[in-house]
Amino acid sequence: MELAKIEQLLDAYFEGETNLKDEKILRDYFLNENVPTHLLQYKPIFVGIEAAHKERFQQEINLPKPETAAFTNLKYIAVAILVLSFLVGGVYFSQSNELTPEEKEALAAFEESKKAMLLLSQNLNKGAERLTLVNQFGNAKDKVFE
Amino acid sequence: MNQVEFLEIVSPFKDKLYRLAKRILISNDEAEDAVQEVYLKLWKAKTNIKNYGNVEAFAMTMTKNFCLDRLKSKQASNLKLVHTNFPTSGNIERNLEANEGVAMVLKILEDLPEQERIVIQLRDVEQLEFSEIAKILDSNETAIRVALSRARKKVRNLMIKKYNYGIG
Structure with a gap:
């Protein structure tokens, strides 16, 4: 490759006006040819770019593990267990709504004692009303003996 | 699409993605992480992969955006870029x-x-x-x-x- 052509391509290269073919010519020249001293300063650029191009991704591409058939089955089994437990639980609770004789007795006792408490509190309220009357006496007495 | 088919499509340009990531992030380790992330995203979007036309160009764009985001968040959190280009992996x-x-x-x-x-x-x-x-x-x-x-x-x-x- 004649020197003048290389110099011309170099100028175009720095102006961003070379095409890929031109750039390959430049690369080949600076990598392989005996470069004259006045162009030697450009050599590291092309050698460096070539070195950068040789870098490799050295890992394996990690993807999430595919679900195995066993795992898929496991999921179905889990769903089945859940459904079953709801069914069993439902049956258990619906049964517990029917009261045993002892429970009925306890419930009746509870209702009775509730009634008794209510009666007590009504009478207490009556007593409280009477007490306000006593206070009225007190007020009247204060007025008289003022 | 299974993983084998997927890898057949996306593996050929893994080095290109890595080099781009490394040019942006400088560090080998971060570039490797970035490439893995991009592949994970591609895998999750695999059902659309046929609609992307040029998968390679699409993956390059993803890599560029991902790495620039990384840089930005790093600068935002005021972390200094640590150059780890010691002869560990390269x-x-x-x-x-x-x-x-x-x-x-x-x-x-x-x-x-x-x-x-x-x-x-x-x-x-x-x-x-x-x-x-x-x-x-x-x-x-x-x-x-x-x-x-x-x-x-x-x-x-x-x-x-x-x-x-x-x-x-």
């Missing part, structure tokens, strides 16, 4: 020590603004056509030529400066 770095000039170029590239780094990466390193780059960056060819020229000149000028003072 053997290239070690070979480069022999050639200081090349190491210098790569260092200069790291210091360019992100957008300029990206165009240099896509054009000079990956040798993509301007039309393809425009598609990946959602930009137009003129804007890309301008950015590319600016980036190349910056590299040249910094190189010349260092070359004359340093190892010249």
Whole structure:
């Protein structure tokens, strides 16, 4: 490759006006040819770019593990267990709504004692009303003996 | 689509995604993480993969956006970028020590603004056509030529400066 052509391509290269073919010519020249001293300063650029191009991704591409058939089955089994437990639980609770004789007795006792408490509190309220009357006496007495 | 079929479609451009991620994020580890994330996203969207036309260009765009977001959130949280380019995963770095000039170029590239780094990466390193780059960056060819020229000149000028003072 004649020197003048290389110099011309170099100028175009720095102006961003070379095409890929031109750039390959430049690369080949600076990598392989005996470069004259006045162009030697450009050599590291092309050698460096070539070195950068040789870098490799050295890992394996990690993807999430595919679900195995066993795992898929496991999921179905889990769903089945859940459904079953709801069914069993439902049956258990619906049964517990029917009261045993002892429970009925306890419930009746509870209702009775509730009634008794209510009666007590009504009478207490009556007593409280009477007490306000006593206070009225007190007020009247204060007025008289003022 | 199963994983084998998926990997057949997306594996061929894994190095390209990685190099782009590394050009933006600088660190090897972060670039590797970014590529894994992009592949995970692609996998989750696999049912649409046939609608994306050019899956590779789509994946490149995803990688670029993901890495720029990473950078942004990092700057927002005021974390300093830690360069972990010690000869842990890349053997290239070690070979480069022999050639200081090349190491210098790569260092200069790291210091360019992100957008300029990206165009240099896509054009000079990956040798993509301007039309393809425009598609990946959602930009137009003129804007890309301008950015590319600016980036190349910056590299040249910094190189010349260092070359004359340093190892010249």
